Amino acid sequence: MRPVNPATGEQIDAYEQADEDDVEAALARASDAFESWRQRPMREREQLLLNAADVLRDRKAEYAELMTREMGKPISQATAEIEKCIWGCEHYAQHASAYLADDHYPSPAGSTVKTAYDPLGVVLAVMPWNFPFWQVFRFAAPYLTAGNVGVLKHASNVPGCALAIADVFREAGYPEGVFQSVLAPSSLVDDIIADERVEAATLTGSGPAGRAVASTAGEHLKKTVLELGGSDPFVVLEDADVEHAAERGAWARNQNGGQSCIAAKRFVVHDAVYDEFVDQLVEEVEALTVGDPMDESTDVGPQARQRFLEELHEQVTASVEAGATVLTGGEPLDRDGAYYPPTVLADVPANCPADSEELFGPVATVYRVDDEAEALEVANDTRFGLGASVWTADRERGERLAGQIDAGCVYVNQLVKSDPRVPFGGVGDSGYGRELSAIGIQEFVNRKTVWIE
Known part of the structure; x- marks a missing residue:
C-alpha cells in the first residue's frame, strides 16, 4: 500500500x-x-x-x-x-x-x-x-x-x-x-x-x-x-431565513470537500425565495477558501484521490451536456493536487448524473418548486434515504414535513449530522x-x- x-x-x-x-x-x-x-x-x-x-x-x-x-x-x-x-x-x-x-x-x-x-x-x-x-x-x-x-x-x-x-x-x-x-x-x-x-x-x-x-x-x-450512500435533500420553504439557510447549506454541501454521505446534495427551493436563495448560496460557496489542507484557514481541501476528482467531473460534464447550468465552479482547478472547486448546478434535467447519482464531492444541485407538495415530491424522488433537512420559520410545519420525508434522519433548521446521543442510519x-x-x-x-x- x-x-x-x-x-x-x-x-x-x-x-x-x-x-x-x-x-x-x-x-x-x-x-x-x-x-x-x-x-x-x-x-x-x-x-x-x-x-x-x-x-x-x-x-x-x-x-x-x-x-x-x-x-x-x-x-x-x-x-x-x-x-x-x-x-x-x-x-x-x-x-x-x-x-x-x-x-x-x-x-x-x-x-x-x-x-x-x-x-x-x-x-x-x-x-x-x-x-x-x-x-x-x-x-x-x-x-x-x-x-x-x-x-x-x-x-x-x-x-x-x-x-x-x-x-x-x-x-x-x-x-x-x-x-x-x-x-x-x-x-x-x-x-x-x-x-x-x-x-x-x-x-x-x-x-x-x-x-x-x-x-x-x-x-x-x-x-x-x-x-x-446518500443524496440528501435540503428543502428551503418560502418562510425560511434565506440568509441563514444559504450559509448553512454552503457548509453542509462542502464540508470535508463534499465527501460525505450526509452532505446536503439536492437543494429543493420554493419559487418565492428561489432566486434570493440561489444568489446567496453562490455567494457563500464562492467565499469558501480552497487551498492547502494543512492551513487552518482552508475550508475546502483536495478530493481524496485524483480518480475521485475525475469521476466527479465526468458526472458534472455529463449533466451539463444534458442541459444543467453551471452557476459557479464546474472545472478542476489548475494547480497541483486533486482540487475541485465548490460548484453549483441549476436547471438540472431529470435522470442526468447530477439528478440520479450521488455526487461525492463539492457539487450542489438546485431545484425550483412551486409549493410544499412539490418540494416533498422532489425530496423523495431518490432511491437513497439517509438524511434530509427542512428550513422553515414554522417549527410545527417543519416537524410535519419531516414525517413525510423518506429518510433515516430529518433535521429541521439544522444540517444533518451524526451524534452519539441519537440513532444514525438510513433506508x-x-x-x-x-x-x-x-x-x-x-x-x-x-x-x-x-x-x-
Whole structure:
C-alpha cells in the first residue's frame, strides 16, 4: 500500500498489505480474546474506553495531521473529527451500562423474566476513508464496550490511520486481539465474513460494497449493519431565513470537500425565495477558501484521490451536456493536487448524473418548486434515504414535513449530522440498521430472554 497525499500528489509512505496468513492469525487472536473479554466487568470496559479518549486527546494534533496527509481533510476539520471521537468514547463510557442493563418484564409470582444483552463475538468492520477516525470509533466504542471484539478492514488509502487507531486501543490498555487493524485487500472480505469465527459485519461505504457484504453475510446467516450512500435533500420553504439557510447549506454541501454521505446534495427551493436563495448560496460557496489542507484557514481541501476528482467531473460534464447550468465552479482547478472547486448546478434535467447519482464531492444541485407538495415530491424522488433537512420559520410545519420525508434522519433548521446521543442510519439504498445511542450499541448483541422460576 502506497498512500498518496492528494494535496501534492506525493507518496507518503509504504505499508505491507496483509495476506491470507495475516488474516488467519488476526481472526485467531480475535477469537481467543473474545472468550476472556466478554467476561470483563462492564465498568472495566468503560474505563478502558475513557483511557482511549485520553490517548486521542493527548495525540490529537498528530492524528489530525495524519488524516490530512492521507485523505486531504482540512486540518481544522480533522482536529474536530478527533474531538468527536473523544466525545463518542466518553459518551459510551458514561452510558453503556445503562444502555445494556437487563430489561425486566411482568411474570408469574415467584418468577423473574428479563432480557439480557450478551455480546456476539468477532465483528468485522469495513470502513471508508472520508471520516477515517470517526467512522471507526462510532463502530468500535459501542461494540467493544458491549463485549464484542473488532477486526478493522480500513480503506486502502488511509493505512496510517488504520494502524494509528489500533495503537490508540493498545495504548489505552485493551487486551491483545480485542481490536485489530488488518491491512487486507477487499478481495479477502468475503472470506473473512464467511469464516465461522466472525459473527457479524458492519460496513460504511458504497452501494455495491454494501450489497456484496450483505450477500455474503446473508448466505452465512450473519447480522449486518450497512450505512451506504446518500443524496440528501435540503428543502428551503418560502418562510425560511434565506440568509441563514444559504450559509448553512454552503457548509453542509462542502464540508470535508463534499465527501460525505450526509452532505446536503439536492437543494429543493420554493419559487418565492428561489432566486434570493440561489444568489446567496453562490455567494457563500464562492467565499469558501480552497487551498492547502494543512492551513487552518482552508475550508475546502483536495478530493481524496485524483480518480475521485475525475469521476466527479465526468458526472458534472455529463449533466451539463444534458442541459444543467453551471452557476459557479464546474472545472478542476489548475494547480497541483486533486482540487475541485465548490460548484453549483441549476436547471438540472431529470435522470442526468447530477439528478440520479450521488455526487461525492463539492457539487450542489438546485431545484425550483412551486409549493410544499412539490418540494416533498422532489425530496423523495431518490432511491437513497439517509438524511434530509427542512428550513422553515414554522417549527410545527417543519416537524410535519419531516414525517413525510423518506429518510433515516430529518433535521429541521439544522444540517444533518451524526451524534452519539441519537440513532444514525438510513433506508432504501442508503442501507439498514442503526449506529450510535442505545439502539446502536444493541445492534450486535444477543437479546437473550432469561426466565427464572
